[in-house]
Amino acid sequence: MASIETSHLRLAFGATHAVDGITMEVPSGAFFALLGPSGCGKTTLLRLIAGLERPDAGAIRIAGEQVAGPGRFIEPGARGLGMVFQSYALWPQMTVAGNVAFGLNRLPAAERARRVEEALSTVGLAHAAGRRPHELSGGQRQRVALARSLAARPALILLDEPLANLDAHLRQSMLAEFRRIHRASGTTFVFVTHDQNEAMAIASLVGVMDRGRMEQIAPPEVLFDRPATPMVARFVGNGRTLPVTALAAQGGRVKLRLGSRLLSLPGDAPPGPAWLCLRPRDLSLAAGTADLSARVIDQRFEGGEYVLACLPEGLDLPEPLELRSRAAVAPGTLVGLQLRGGWVLPREELAPETASAEPAFA
Structure with a gap:
C-alpha cells in the first residue's frame, strides 16, 4: 500500500x-x-x-x-x-x-x-x-x-x-x-x-x-x-446556495436571517454575509407557517415522487430550488416552503454562482 x-x-x-x-x-x-x-x-x-x-x-x-x-x-x-x-x-x-x-x-x-x-x-x-x-x-x-x-x-x-x-x-x-x-x-x-x-x-x-x-x-x-466551499455546496448533490446574513455561531449551529425570518441551522460561519446550502431533502411544502414563499416553475416525476423546481419570492437566484413532493403541483402555483435542514458557510466576495468555468483542459 x-x-x-x-x-x-x-x-x-x-x-x-x-x-x-x-x-x-x-x-x-x-x-x-x-x-x-x-x-x-x-x-x-x-x-x-x-x-x-x-x-x-x-x-x-x-x-x-x-x-x-x-x-x-x-x-x-x-x-x-x-x-x-x-x-x-x-x-x-x-x-x-x-x-x-x-x-x-x-x-x-x-x-x-x-x-x-x-x-x-x-x-x-x-x-x-x-x-x-x-x-x-x-x-x-x-x-x-x-x-x-x-x-x-x-x-x-x-x-x-x-x-x-x-x-x-x-x-x-x-x-x-x-x-x-x-x-x-x-x-x-x-x-x-x-x-x-x-x-x-x-x-x-x-x-x-x-x-x-x-x-x-x-x-x-x-x-x-458539510461542504467547505460554495463550489462544493453547489456541485455535490444538486445543491443550491442562498445569500443570508449570519448573526451568531455557537455549538456547530448558526443563527441567521433569511428575508424577514430568523433561523438556527447547522454550519460554520462567522457573523456577516453567508451562504445557506440547500438540497432537495432540506425543503418541504409548508403545512403551516412558511420560511419562504416560492412559485413552482416546473415539475418532473422521478423515483416515485414529483421533483418541484421553485423560485423564491424576493430573492434573485440564478437557479430554482428543488424539492420532492408526493403530490403534483402545477407550474405557476405559489407555495410555501419549510426548511428542514441546510448548511451555513461563509460567503466570500464575488463567489462564483456556477460550479466551473468553461472546460479548458482535462
Missing part, C-alpha cells in the same frame, strides 16, 4: 493553470476518488501522480519517496504503480491470461502463472483465461485491465474514468466489483470520474476539484452534509 502526498503542485499549459498549487495527502490503503466538472484538472493531476506529466513546481511523494520535485523525477515505470485506462488497452490477439501476464516476463514461468491465476480469481474471471478480448463483455474487459494491474502487485492503482464506456447497468455492477477488489487487495486506489454518484458510491475519500484547485477532500458523507 502507498500513501500519496503533493505539495504546492503546479502545472500550466500556456496561460491555463491545469493544476494550481495543490497540497494534499491520501492515506495508504484509501479508495480515493478525484471528482469535478469537465475541465477541472483531475485527469492532469492523475497524470502527474503517474509520471506522465512533469510538474512546473511543487513535489509528489508516493509511499514517502519523492518521485517528482526540484531536481528529481522518477519515470512512470519505476514508481511501482498500475494504471487502468478508459479504453481497456488490451491486446486483441492475446488471450485473457496473456494480457494479464503482459509485463511479467521477468518473473519465472511458475510465478508468472501463479500471479495470473491469482489476479483473474480476484476479479472473478478465472474461467475466462483462454478467451480473447472480443469474446468478453465491456465489464469483463474492464476487469481484465484491472487484473493486469493487480498481477504486478503495485502499491498504487490509478483508474482514469474506467467506467465511462459502460452502460448504466454495467457501471453499477462494476462499482460493486471495484469495492470488493479494493477490500480484497488492500491496494491504494485513485479513481478519476466526473460522475458524483460514482464517486460517492465507491470511495472512502473524495477530492473535489475546480479550475485546477482542490476545493475539499473528505469522506462522501462529509462533502454532502
Whole structure:
C-alpha cells in the first residue's frame, strides 16, 4: 500500500493553470476518488501522480519517496504503480491470461502463472483465461485491465474514468466489483470520474476539484452534509446556495436571517454575509407557517415522487430550488416552503454562482 502526498503542485499549459498549487495527502490503503466538472484538472493531476506529466513546481511523494520535485523525477515505470485506462488497452490477439501476464516476463514461468491465476480469481474471471478480448463483455474487459494491474502487485492503482464506456447497468455492477477488489487487495486506489454518484458510491475519500484547485477532500458523507466551499455546496448533490446574513455561531449551529425570518441551522460561519446550502431533502411544502414563499416553475416525476423546481419570492437566484413532493403541483402555483435542514458557510466576495468555468483542459 502507498500513501500519496503533493505539495504546492503546479502545472500550466500556456496561460491555463491545469493544476494550481495543490497540497494534499491520501492515506495508504484509501479508495480515493478525484471528482469535478469537465475541465477541472483531475485527469492532469492523475497524470502527474503517474509520471506522465512533469510538474512546473511543487513535489509528489508516493509511499514517502519523492518521485517528482526540484531536481528529481522518477519515470512512470519505476514508481511501482498500475494504471487502468478508459479504453481497456488490451491486446486483441492475446488471450485473457496473456494480457494479464503482459509485463511479467521477468518473473519465472511458475510465478508468472501463479500471479495470473491469482489476479483473474480476484476479479472473478478465472474461467475466462483462454478467451480473447472480443469474446468478453465491456465489464469483463474492464476487469481484465484491472487484473493486469493487480498481477504486478503495485502499491498504487490509478483508474482514469474506467467506467465511462459502460452502460448504466454495467457501471453499477462494476462499482460493486471495484469495492470488493479494493477490500480484497488492500491496494491504494485513485479513481478519476466526473460522475458524483460514482464517486460517492465507491470511495472512502473524495477530492473535489475546480479550475485546477482542490476545493475539499473528505469522506462522501462529509462533502454532502458539510461542504467547505460554495463550489462544493453547489456541485455535490444538486445543491443550491442562498445569500443570508449570519448573526451568531455557537455549538456547530448558526443563527441567521433569511428575508424577514430568523433561523438556527447547522454550519460554520462567522457573523456577516453567508451562504445557506440547500438540497432537495432540506425543503418541504409548508403545512403551516412558511420560511419562504416560492412559485413552482416546473415539475418532473422521478423515483416515485414529483421533483418541484421553485423560485423564491424576493430573492434573485440564478437557479430554482428543488424539492420532492408526493403530490403534483402545477407550474405557476405559489407555495410555501419549510426548511428542514441546510448548511451555513461563509460567503466570500464575488463567489462564483456556477460550479466551473468553461472546460479548458482535462
